[in-house]
Amino acid sequence: MRWQAEVQVALRSGINDPEGQTIGSALRSLGHASVSEVRSGKLLRITFDADDHTSAEAAVDDMCRRLLASPVMETATWQLRADEQQDAEEANP
């Protein structure tokens, strides 16, 4: 089965985020005076194959822990869904 994981990597709360701060001040200078904070991060969309939901979850968890997020300064959250369109195309090419 084909799966798609969407992984959000964010800086931990205590870590200074100068990129987010710069974007925040740009937004305020554009007239969005109410913006109090911007936190920057990364979005990774990963397509992969796994037998079932449980093994797909285990795979994403392993990817996040071993590579995608720094344990020192980042956290990773993710959503997983079956890539039904891709599965259908492969079934009826």
Add this chain to the structure above:
Amino acid sequence: MTLTARRPRIAVAVFPGTWSERDFVNVATSVLGWDVSLVWHADSDLGAPDAVVLPGGFAHGDHLRTGAIARFSPIMRSVEEFAAAGGPVIGSCNGFQILTEAGLLPGALTRNDHLEFRCDWQSLRVEHPDRGTAWLGDLADGDVIRLPISHGEGRYVADSATLDALERDGRVVLRYADADGRVTPAANPNGSERGIAGIVNERGNVLGLMPHPERAAEAEVGGTDGVRLFRSLERWLQDQPAAAERRL
């Protein structure tokens, strides 16, 4: 003493995107008269060197995070084994970033607080050189040295417990300072926590630093303070019978 006449031999790891390896080769061969070998990241044989260098650059394009992908290169397993056996390892700039990603040193290095790439000469205060004698043995506590920095992601971060432990154990060995050795916010070029520019591991054989000692080895290019780190290694090796035996 025949042993002391032996030339140190260093292995310099080269990843796709490394850019400082030639400077290390130049210092080792032209300035110091050492033997040096370049080791490709996909190889796993370091060739039994006296010390290992992880140079600066942009290994694997700095993608994801600096050093995050380089730490999985095959050569890193050998570097980890070499370090675990007490072998001297130095990681400068991108090399420091790789060492933190590999878990050989604590903490992480991330975007400079002003978001700019900073390329400049920088004064550094030496602290606890006795904690990292392989690389700092010829320096004294409180010495101020000048080395170039050249990085966009050199801001050292770690949680406060880690920072406290590093300071308590004397493992912060270089801090960004002014010309008089004062560690001030104005002298900090990237927003590093507590002005940290270089740290050593618990055993003291692994040094990570953002500045470039290999770019401060000849007066013609602005300074020679970097040579003091290499001379420290030379002296340290002479004092290590085991290391001398390895070279025989």
